[in-house]
Amino acid sequence: MTATDAVRPDDAMGSRELAAVRADFPLLGRTVRGGQPLVYLDSAATSQKPNVVLEAEVDFYEQRNAAVHRGAHQLAEEATEAFEGARSAVASFVGADDDEIVWTSGATAAINLVTYALSNATAGRGGEAAARFRLGPGDEIVVTEAEHHANLVPWQELCARTGATLRWFGVTDDGRLDLSDVDAVITDRTKVVAFGHVSNVTGAVAPVAEIVEAARRVGALTVLDACQSVPHLPVDLHALGVDFAAFSAHKMLGPTGVGALYGRRELLEAMPPVTTGGSMVEVVTMTETTYMPPPQRFEAGTQMVAQAVGMGVAAQWLGDLGMDRVAAHERRLAAELLRITEIPGVRVIGPTDTTDRVAVVSFVVDGVHSHDVNQVLDDQGIAIRVGHHCAQPLHRRFGLAATARASASVYTGVEDAAALREALAGVRTFFGVE
């Protein structure tokens, strides 16, 4: 059973409850482009933030601001408690243990952290304990054609540094991962399999269990880009069985500048550090240094404490609402957004039904460039994303340079999807394409 199958439609929020949710997001109340109400359909790029998250950051600075894990005064204690409490909230939100969550500046930094740790292990750092992370010519790293650049370019770079070879799964015509050649792609040479849980372009949910099983058969590490799943689906990283996962706060109602790397405890313990400096050391002499255990080993320098506290509150807020209900609500939104296919000339890139997909819908309007589509929508106060969405290979796979993308979050309503349909229906007429 997959995450989306587990959700019953009757879990969805009613209109009164949705109105209460929306009232928590001050930005949704503003107007744009000459006093029109904002229709925000760009949550896959970044989500809006509820009051509790904004207030948590203000409260931290007003009441608790101090250096964490240092100093023995009361403020330092309270700041450290808030910081570690946030780690705990994030960990339980994704089904991890507290010490398996490393703060990073975001998912990009989290994935880069893994790739540079593997590099450092290859250079001999971390000793024999880290020997399992060493890479060289003949080894292979597997990704997919659907990856966001953040889960592709760091692996290309790691291959260039170590001599390993990059391989990948293709994508089917309906935008799902093509695993028909899984046994030819994941082989005894495979050392890492890195893949997105949910595509930020097609919205398709990857068959995590199948990929993890194939990776385990050959002893490869698995790295999950969970940016587009954690904010929208119930995610239990222990149950999924991946070795590492990355996600960003700003896509899950939290602040920018913070995210998390999840790593299985025994792997983080064996991994050499990447960024070094203060706050991650035990004993420093003029010639050598010993390092703290994870997660602190990977958190050099002053951390983004207020943002981390905000991320913890965002996780708590989503958890209190219930991710089953969030997923059910967004599943209905996915169906509503997919109704754009009723409009002549509109074509969706990705699955056109709601099975194993989230409410991220990329599309093209035949005869009208995506930037021009966007301009017409923006003129009516509708915010979507256009371009390649940091996934050029996937766009190339479909022979496209750019698509338009509408995406929902917990605060999106069916009215937003209706506004999109109404505006889209006029696009081809405006540009004289029939």
Added chain:
Amino acid sequence: MSSLQDLYQQVILDHAKHPHGHGLVEVADGHLGGESHQVNTTCGDEVTLRVDVRTADTPDARPTVERVSWEGQGCSISQASTSVMTELVTGQDLATVERLDAAFRDLMGSRGKGLDDEDVLDALGDGTAFTGVSQYPARIKCALLGWAALKDSLARSGALADRPGGSDD
């Protein structure tokens, strides 16, 4: 919809539908040629543009843009802008092309206000239809894509170095 119609003036829609200079053409024998490939990293739009510069037997002995040809794909703003630019610079000497380039960049930086100088506006011709673009920071790059390709291809052609009086015109 007024600001939208202001942006997509009919002249822009017409140029986008029937762009001038579309389709790469070989550089004539004895002429200088330069080619440039430009990408708008925001959206992946791209243009490959080739310039053909006549250096001998030109009016006042000034090197002249004989032909601009290009291919690419992009939004209506980038396609129309490249088309209008092709019309504006064809047959012009390089000093005039440089002035047109500067004038169009000034227009794009005008935040929707346009330019005051009537002579400059006259010289820009259909190019003034892009005044509305300057209100939208995200679209200015679209309008400048072809101009960037022209500037680069002229530099690559070697024609700027040959020009009497150098490049400080």
